Amino acid sequence: xxxxxxxxxxxxxxxxxxxxxxxxxxxxxxxxxxxxxxxxxxxxxxxxxxxxxxxxxxxxxxxxxxxxxxxxxxxxxxxxxxxxxxxxxxxxxxxxxxxxxxxxxxxxxxxxxxxxxxxxxxxxxxxxxxxxxxxxxxxxxxxxxxxxxxxxxxxxxxxxxxxxxxxxxxxxxxxxxxxxxxxxxxxxxxxxx
Amino acid sequence: xxxxxxxxxxxxxxxxxxxxxxxxxxxxxxxxxxxxxxxxxxxxxxxxxxxxxxxxxxxxxxxxxxxxxxxxxxxxxxxxxxxxxxxxxxxxxxxxxxxxxxxxxxxxxxxxxxxxxxxxxxxxxxxxxxxxxxxxxxxxxxxxxxxxxxxxxxxxxxxxxxxxxxxxxxxxxxxxxxxxxxxxxxxxxxxxxxxxxxxxxxxxxxxxxxxxxxxxxxxxxxxxxxxxxxxxxxxxxxxxxxxxxxxxxxxxxxxxxxxxxxxxxxxxxxxxxxxxxxxxxxxxxxxxxxxxxxxxxxxxxxxxxxxxxxxxxxxxxxxxxxxxxxxxxxxxxxxxxxxxxxxxxxxxxxxxxxxxxxxxxxxxxxxxxxxxxxxxxxxxxxxxxxxxxxxxxxxxxxxxxxxxxxxxxxxxxxxxxxxx
Numbered sequence: 001x002x003x004x005x006x007x008x009x010x011x012x013x014x015x016x017x018x019x020x021x022x023x024x025x026x027x028x029x030x031x032x033x034x035x036x037x038x039x040x041x042x043x044x045x046x047x048x049x050x051x052x053x054x055x056x057x058x059x060x061x062x063x064x065x066x067x068x069x070x071x072x073x074x075x076x077x078x079x080x081x082x083x084x085x086x087x088x089x090x091x092x093x094x095x096x097x098x099x100x101x102x103x104x105x106x107x108x109x110x111x112x113x114x115x116x117x118x119x120x121x122x123x124x125x126x127x128x129x130x131x132x133x134x135x136x137x138x139x140x141x142x143x144x145x146x147x148x149x150x151x152x153x154x155x156x157x158x159x160x161x162x163x164x165x166x167x168x169x170x171x172x173x174x175x176x177x178x179x180x181x182x183x184x185x186x187x188x189x190x191x192x193x
Numbered sequence: 194x195x196x197x198x199x200x201x202x203x204x205x206x207x208x209x210x211x212x213x214x215x216x217x218x219x220x221x222x223x224x225x226x227x228x229x230x231x232x233x234x235x236x237x238x239x240x241x242x243x244x245x246x247x248x249x250x251x252x253x254x255x256x257x258x259x260x261x262x263x264x265x266x267x268x269x270x271x272x273x274x275x276x277x278x279x280x281x282x283x284x285x286x287x288x289x290x291x292x293x294x295x296x297x298x299x300x301x302x303x304x305x306x307x308x309x310x311x312x313x314x315x316x317x318x319x320x321x322x323x324x325x326x327x328x329x330x331x332x333x334x335x336x337x338x339x340x341x342x343x344x345x346x347x348x349x350x351x352x353x354x355x356x357x358x359x360x361x362x363x364x365x366x367x368x369x370x371x372x373x374x375x376x377x378x379x380x381x382x383x384x385x386x387x388x389x390x391x392x393x394x395x396x397x398x399x400x401x402x403x404x405x406x407x408x409x410x411x412x413x414x415x416x417x418x419x420x421x422x423x424x425x426x427x428x429x430x431x432x433x434x435x436x437x438x439x440x441x442x443x444x445x446x447x448x449x450x451x452x453x454x455x456x457x458x459x460x461x462x463x464x465x466x467x468x469x470x471x472x473x474x475x476x477x478x479x480x481x482x483x484x485x486x487x488x489x490x491x492x493x494x495x496x497x498x499x500x501x502x503x504x505x506x507x508x509x510x511x512x513x514x515x516x517x518x519x520x521x522x523x524x525x526x527x528x529x530x531x532x533x534x535x536x537x538x539x540x541x542x543x544x545x546x547x548x549x550x551x552x553x554x555x556x557x558x559x560x561x562x563x564x565x566x567x568x569x570x571x572x573x574x575x576x577x578x579x580x581x582x583x584x585x586x587x588x589x590x591x592x593x594x595x596x597x598x599x600x601x602x603x604x605x606x607x608x609x610x611x612x613x
Contacts, residue, residue: 041381056260059253059384066355066382068286091264099260101286 004106005030006114007049011037011058015125019053022121026113041067051111052101053118056094064101089115096122141179148182151189216447217246220434221258222271224251224481225385226404226491227301227432229471230513231271234458236474242457243450251479254384255354256286262435263289268444269451271297272435275356275529277552280435282530282539285356292441293433293521294448294557295455298462298513301431302359302422303407304366306399307392308499310336310348311417322503326424326581330370333419337377350374351383351391351400361532362425363401368600369425369582375536375602392416403431404491404511405483412487414500421496421507426580428570430525441557452561456519463514468492517570521553524575524588531591537602541592 006028010016016033023031032047034040037060044052044067054061089112093099096119102111145167152163167185171178218240222228232249234240240247250266252258255273259280262270272291280291304326306314314320314332317339324332337348350367352360364374374380383391385402389410392400399416400406410416422429434455441448461467472488475481481488490497494510497503512518530549533539559566572588579585586594595601 056257057253059387060382061254061256062354062384063382065256065286066352066380094260094264094266099256 003030004028004050004110004114005032005047007032007034007044007047007052008118009034009037009040009052009054009058009060009064011035012055015055015122018125019118019121022117023114026117028114037063040064050103050106051114053114054099054101055122056097056099061099068101089119093119097126098122141177141182144179144186145182148185151185151193155189155193215241215244215246216444216450217248218268218447218451219248219250219266220269220271221250221252221261221267223253223255223258223385224483225271225301225432226475226481226488226511227297228271228480229462229475229511230297230455230458231434232474232480233462233471234454237458237461239458239461240451240454243454245447245450245454247451247454249479255357258435259285259289259291260287262291262437263287265437268436268440270435272433273354273357273359274430274433274525275358275361275533276354277433277435278526278529278549279356279533279538281548281552282533282545283548284533284538290438291435292438292552292554293435294441294554294561295434295452296430296519296521297432297434297455298459298511298518299429299431300422300509300511301404302362302401302429303404303418303496304363304399304401304420305388305392305407305410305416305418306333307395307397308415308417310398311419311499322498326366326420327369329419330366330372330581332370333367334371337372341377347378348398349379349381349396351381351388351397351402353382353385353402355382355538356533358422358429358431358529359401359403361529361536362422362429364532364536365425366401366420366581368598369580371600373600389413389415405481405487408487408491408497409483411497411499417499418496418505420581421510423507423510424581426528426578426586428525428528428574428578428586430522430529433521436554441554445557448557449561452558456514456562456565459514459519463512465493515567517567520558520567520569521555522570523550523553523555524570524572524586526550526553527588527591528586528594531586531594534591535595535598535601541595546591 006023008016008019008031013035016035020031020033034043040063054064093115098118100115148167149160149163152158152166153160158166167178167181171181220231222231235247235249258270258272259276261267277291277293279285280288314336317335318332320328320332350363352363354360367374372378383397383400385406388400388402388406391397392410393415407418411418436448462471468489472485472492475488476483476485492511494507496505496507498505526549527546530546534541539545575586575588584594584597
């Protein structure tokens with residue numbers, strides 16, 4: 001069986017690299033990354049891919065639709081469709097934020113592992129970004145709590161432990177997050193002091 | 194926001210749907226002024242009055258909107274009028290069935306060329322600043338011909354999607370002037386919000402997209418508007434609400450309420466007194482994220498044609514309601530079908546005509562609105578409304594319109610489209 005040529009179009013270079021690695025680990029040797037949309041038509045004609053994987057955040061996706069419709073401009077026609085081998089899988093793909101175009105006639109058992117892998121990597125990447133955002137948030141929250149503590153220690157002559165306890169007690173009483181209470185203290189202090 | 198819909202009380206309820214719980218309807222849209230009716234329905238409480246929670250999701254490509262509707266992430270979608278037609282005909286790369294019970298009005302497109310190309314046309318032909326769409330098209334054809342003679346590469350023009358009014362209108366304008374859009378120029382797809390940057394960078398020489406992007410290019414002094422949609426064919430359809438037939442079957446009551454909400458919203462949007470409020474809502478970052486001042490002028494149909502301040506006012510540049518603007522119309526759908534045939538996207542057949550027309554669910558529109566429903570577009574209007582090149586379209590004779598066109602694809606069907 002001939003090796004499939006897989007073209008990955010993703011303006012997010014990190015995610016593109018993660019997908020490329022996954023495909024290579026799965027034994028796909030011919031994986032090509034495109035992270036800029038300049039001259040896409042020419043590139044696709046040169047690469048002549050069997051499968052195209054593209055992220056859904058990419059506004060240039062409509063370029064592909066056009067390309068597969070109006071391929072008269074090209075020397076040879078490209079007949080590609082959104083892969084419809086398995087509607088459940090396609091739904092999972094759209095949920096994950098990725099879509100795949102395949103050459104007409106390509107058998108689904110050859111396409112499915114590629115799309116499965118892309119979906120898994122897209123989901124993993126999204127999880128990674130969420131965790132990163134959470135970590136960043138936690139850091140911001142710690143910083144604002146430190147500042148609020150400092151303000152309370154100075155203005156009310158509290159010890160660090162008491163300032164912390166006051167913030168925590170107030171948060172519990174008002175059923176709010178400690179970081180929110182701390183933010184209020186910082187904001188109020190900037191207005192009052 | 195003080196934009197309470199005051200005209201609501203004067204609108205009688207057509208159908209009593211009884212008390213009910215709130216139902217969630219998720220709708221996808223692309224940031225364009227012709228999403229106004231959908232956006233206002235959600236923002237100003239027209240949907241809530243019908244017991245619907247209309248959640249809007251902004252998307253980046255028409256292909257996404259199509260797929261997210263097909264895979265149930267969206268219940269409803271802002272769509273190009275040719276998209277349900279292509280879907281029903283099985284064209285395109287993911288043709289799941291889509292129909293429309295409501296059209297989001299007419300108008301809003303324009304063709305913009307780069308200032309450099311426009312100056313070239315003036316030098317070539319002595320084109321005047323007040324030249325009409327046909328004169329501009331002929332001047333463009335003259336420029337294309339002389340560039341060809343000089344051995345220069347073909348010009349590149351941007352549209353938004355293969356099944357779009359923009360694609361068909363740009364092709365119509367080009368062919369009316371004598372340019373073969375498949376041989377004499379390169380047509381590519383550019384996402385609407387990127388058109389101005391692409392024009393400025395010289396990646397494209399012109400484009401046809403919806404508002405406000407033509408105006409943005411002119412305000413920045415990089416583009417010149419040479420034709421508005423009205424100039425090409427005043428009856429041309431534009432955007433619609435797309436729904437899956439299986440969704441309609443399972444949620445008919447919700448669909449009828451949605452149509453009522455859209456009707457109320459359309460009436461509100463159509464009132465020029467509300468355009469200040471509408472422009473402010475559209476300008477919000479979660480909607481169009483465009484300057485209020487430009488949106489306000491677009492809604493008024495006031496065009497800044499170029500960076501020098503040449504003005505033009507088009508009456509009814511946007512028609513959100515009235516003259517059958519909201520009622521899905523088989524005649525307009527058949528014109529779309531005729532353009533698909535003209536440009537080789539599909540071959541003509543009686544079965545194809547029936548499939549194309551099946552995209553129109555005016556029955557749902559009528560059921561939802563009863564006596565409030567707009568009358569169907571007067572069939573006599575088709576015979577009375579000429580295209581920019583003097584042709585007419587008779588919905589009863591699709592092929593006559595195709596065959597009357599001097600420039601068209603000769604029976605070539607595009608690879609990738611399923612054969613009939």
